[in-house]
Structure formats: structure tokens, C-alpha cells
Amino acid sequence: MTTTQRHIKGLGSALAVMLLAGCSSAPNESAVPKPPTVDQTAPTSQTCDASAVQYAIGAPFDEANLATLEEQSGARQVRVLRPGTAATMDFRDDRLNIHLESNDMIEALRCG
Template sequence: MRAIMVMVPVLIAGCATMQPPMAARGPCVIDERVKMRFAGVKFRERMRPEIEHAANAAMSRVLRPDDAATMDFRAERLNILLDDGGQIDGLRCG
């Protein structure tokens, strides 16, 4: 009985600290507002979550000139296209 009394507060505390599940994102959507916000901006890896969120994308990949990429279409994926200087040249879903 004593063991149960000790365990109950521990179990309750563990449940109280659980994070709510993240909302599912996707499909990717790029509108004019998103294009204008990021066009010509020097890409930094720390920007990736912000760009994904703005495009409602669950994942992304960065493609530089001459990078090889699969041609499969994934509605929840954002392609971040960079120019030779590392600036965002375009955003494309798939």
C-alpha cells in the first residue's frame, strides 16, 4: 500500500510534463506571400523550420545547382532551391 502511495505522485508528475502531439503538416502550399518573404534571402540552416512552417511543409530539402535529386513527388515536402551564392532562388512543393 505504501508503495502505491509513493508511486501515484510520480506517475501524475510524469503525465503533467508530456508535450501535446504536434499538429500534422502538409500538404505543402507556396503562395505569393511565402515566395516574396524568402526570395533572394541568404539561406541559413536555422531558417529551415521557419520556411517549412510558412509553406505548411512536413519536411524539406535544400537543392543547390547541379545537386542530384529524386524525381518522386511528395506533397508534404518543400524544395528550397539555392543559387550559386547560397541565396534562395525558389521554393517548390514536391
């Protein structure tokens, strides 16, 4: 048997296997459960209201008014940002951001 005849026989066998594979039935898609969907934007039960604490702009920052600002804004989390502080850009509607000046005076109060 020559090399060409062996290649033709091999190709014939491969073709037969591919034809048989094409005749098989497709898997039943309804038998495979779909993965549960995840809500990436789950609403929080408590949101921040920065308008309720705007009176504190210009006031000195300390731990006592931190607790007061957190409570009055309804925030679940507080982030203090001093000049030059690195901060993530994620938005959280339940977080109060307290922006301070270099002398620890409150410069701005924003939710996010």
C-alpha cells in the same frame, strides 16, 4: 512387343490421365481470400503551400530560415537543392524544395 506398340500404349495411358484430370472439379474461388488492396496514393494529412513563403526568394539561406520556411509552408519535409545537386523525381505534396543559387541565396521555393 515392338517399340511402336509401347509408344501407343504410353500415349494411351497419358491420354487417360489427362482425361481424368479434366474431370476434376475446379477449386472454389470464394474459399481463397483475395489479397488486400494497397492505396499507393494515400493522402497526407499535411500539404505544402509554397505560395506562403515566396517572400523569401532572394534571401540568404541558413538554418534559421530553414525552420521558418518549413513551418510557414506547412511542409512535413524540406529538401535543399544546390546547383548540380542530384534529386529524385518523385512528387511529394508534403515536401518543400528550396532551390539555392551558388552563393546560397534562395532562388526558388516549390512544393513537390
